[in-house]
Amino acid sequence: EAQVTQNPRYLITVTGKKLTVTCSQNMNHEYMSWYRQDPGLGLRQIYYSMNVEVTDKGDVPEGYKVSRKEKRNFPLILESPSPNQTSLYFCASSLQRERANIQYFGAGTRLSVL
Amino acid sequence: KQEVTQIPAALSVPEGENLVLNCSFTDSAIYNLQWFRQDPGKGLTSLLLIQSSQREQTSGRLNASLDKSSGRSTLYIAASQPGDSATYLCAVMGSNTGKLIFGQGTTLQVKP
Numbered sequence: 001e002a003q004v005t006q007n008p009r010y011l012i013t014v015t016g017k018k019l020t021v022t023c024s025q026n027m028n029h030e031y032m033s034w035y036r037q038d039p040g041l042g043l044r045q046i047y048y049s050m051n052v053e054v055t056d057k058g059d060v061p062e063g064y065k066v067s068r069k070e071k072r073n074f075p076l077i078l079e080s081p082s083p084n085q086t087s088l089y090f091c092a093s094s095l096q097r098e099r100a101n102i103q104y105f106g107a108g109t110r111l112s113v114l
Numbered sequence: 115k116q117e118v119t120q121i122p123a124a125l126s127v128p129e130g131e132n133l134v135l136n137c138s139f140t141d142s143a144i145y146n147l148q149w150f151r152q153d154p155g156k157g158l159t160s161l162l163l164i165q166s167s168q169r170e171q172t173s174g175r176l177n178a179s180l181d182k183s184s185g186r187s188t189l190y191i192a193a194s195q196p197g198d199s200a201t202y203l204c205a206v207m208g209s210n211t212g213k214l215i216f217g218q219g220t221t222l223q224v225k226p
Contacts, residue, residue, distance in 0.1 A: 033214065042216050043216040045215070048212045048214070056213075090157060101163075102160040103214070105157040105158040107156065
């Protein structure tokens with residue numbers, strides 16, 4: 001089954017404790033991205049990647065890191081989480097930007113930073 | 115900076131009504147526009163994608179139009195059903211970047 005898989009689905013952590021949210025897709029997609037969703041602010045893009053080893057900042061990259069060492073995985077790293085990073089996070093992928101393909105979203109990761 | 119606005123923020127209609135959701139964007143230099151559906155506590159599902167060179171796309175009871183020059187898109191839902199109740203989001207991808215900018219969504223309730 002074609003899908004975008006995020007782990008964990010729920011995470012409670014404390015300020016300053018490094019964490020990684022994993023994202024994996026099995027569709028051989030080139031484009032992958034991360035979003036956060038907050039009440040009143042909607043969905044905002046954190047980082048995106050057009051291909052392996054190519055990453056770019058979205059609208060809210062501060063406090064986050066990403067890497068794209070292989071096509072199927074695009075982990076989101078919070079080196080020193082803070083309470084303002086408490087949010088619902090989504091990973092998405094699409095075949096290839098130039099071909100204007102639809103975005104497939106993961107089920108989301110709900111993160112609470114205490 | 116691209117900004118995407120959706121009006122109305124919420125909409126409640128009786129079953130069977132035809133309805134229109136609106137999406138506007140400030141920068142007409144877009145690569146494509148997508149409409150998504152999000153159910154409570156769930157991820158997003160793509161409904162329709164319109165490339166910048168297209169005027170509309172249709173899927174079943176859904177029809178999306180795009181007027182790039184005026185910065186507007188509409189999602190038309192025919193013969194609405196209670197199962198259509200969800201939040202609908204539009205998003206635009208810039209023509210020169212890979213950024214995807216979302217509107218804040220319209221929450222639709224279709225009453226039986």
